[in-house]
Amino acid sequence: MLYTAEQTTxxxxxxxxFLTTSxxxxxxxxxxxxxxxKNALNPPMLNELAFALTYAHYATDVWLVVLAASGDTFCAGMDLKSLSKIDTETASVPAPSGPVQLGELMAGLHKPCIARVQGSVYAGGFLLIGGSTYVVAAESATFSLPEVKRGLFPFQVLGSLLDIMPGRTAxxxxxxxRSLSAAEANSLGLVTNVVSTHELDAEITQLTxxxxxxxxxxxQFGLRAYQQLKKLxxxxxxxxxxxxFQELQQTPDAQEGMAAFLEKRQPTWGNAT
Structure with missing residues (x-):
């Protein structure tokens, strides 16, 4: 984690x-x-994302995260122009303890994350959807990795894609x-749900x-284990x-779930731990 629990209370x-929250x-x-x-990611915005996702990770009353975007583009990737400029405005969050790597940031959330994709996704924006648990996309959304056109290569995105699809496809x-339609992205596993634009919010609400x-x-236990298995x-x-499994059995949620099952009632869940 790039921020501590104490920093993100x-x-x-x-x-x-560069973010709004609700x-x-x-x-x-x-x-x-x-x-x-076009929601291109500059360093201050990346720091804010790291802070907000760390807050979500530690906050016990946050069970789910929805990652959305304003405007007509979900994310245009890294703002390359900003890398050569010095940001003189006051930062909204403290500096992180190291560089923000979006793939690692998303993997460390350990809570279900739903990407609400209302528009096009380019380049590094793939790290946000690749790291989400669900990706609900408007049927008009498109997906493209244009780096090779600029003499670059999407190295980090490739790592993220290999968790989702076969190597040759990635x-x-x-x-x-090439540019993928939402339907094509869905067939490759990059997108999980495709709906019309006016159905986007209703689909997100139904899923949450x-x-x-x-x-x-x-x-939370399951998502953490999913990430840990890759390292073992x-x-x-x-x-x-x-x-x-042994540790999960000792939690209040597990005890409540078993009690509710035996008593033939709906469980009342506590906060995530």
Whole structure:
């Protein structure tokens, strides 16, 4: 984590410069809010994302995260022009302890994250959707990795794509820089749900309402285990998973879930741990 739990006990009182947030019914919505630059990611915006996602990770009343964007583009990737400029405005959050790597940032959330994709996604924006648990896209959205057209290569995106699709498919997207429709992205597993633009919010609400019926603690344990398995040798994985099951059984949510099952009632979940 690039911020500590102590640093992120609350979101900035004055708000962020390049993000907006809202919190309703255990769902934190983080909205990229730099529409005049097609939500291109500059260093201050990356720091704010790191802070907001760390807050979501540690906040026990946050069960789910929705990642949205304002304007007609979800994210244009990195703002390359900003890398050569010095930002003189007052920062909304402290400096992180290291460079912000979007792939690692998303993997460290350990809570279900739903990307609400209302417009096009380019380049580094793929790290946001690749790291989300669900990607709900408007049927008009498009997806493209144009780096090779500029003499670059989407190295980090490739790593993210390899978790989602076969290697040759991921390489093809990086090498040919072709634009995918939402339907094509769905067929490759990059997108999980495709709806019309006017159905986007209703689909997000339906998905969050469904997920909120289940134990936030169990989901957090499961998502953490999913990431940890990638780091463990195959011979150590089953022992780790058994240990996680033993630990989860001791949590209030697990005890409530079993009691509700035996008493034939709906469980009342506590906050994620």
């Amino acid at each position: 609350q979101l900035p009182a004055e708000g962020f410069r 919190f309703t019914g255990n769902v934190l919505t983080i909205t990229l809010n730099r529409p005049e630059k 390489l093809d997207l990086c090498l040919r820089a 309402d469904e997920l909120k019926q289940f134990s936030p603690t169990a989901m 040798p195959s011979g150590e994985q089953q022992a780790y998973l058994y240990q996680q």
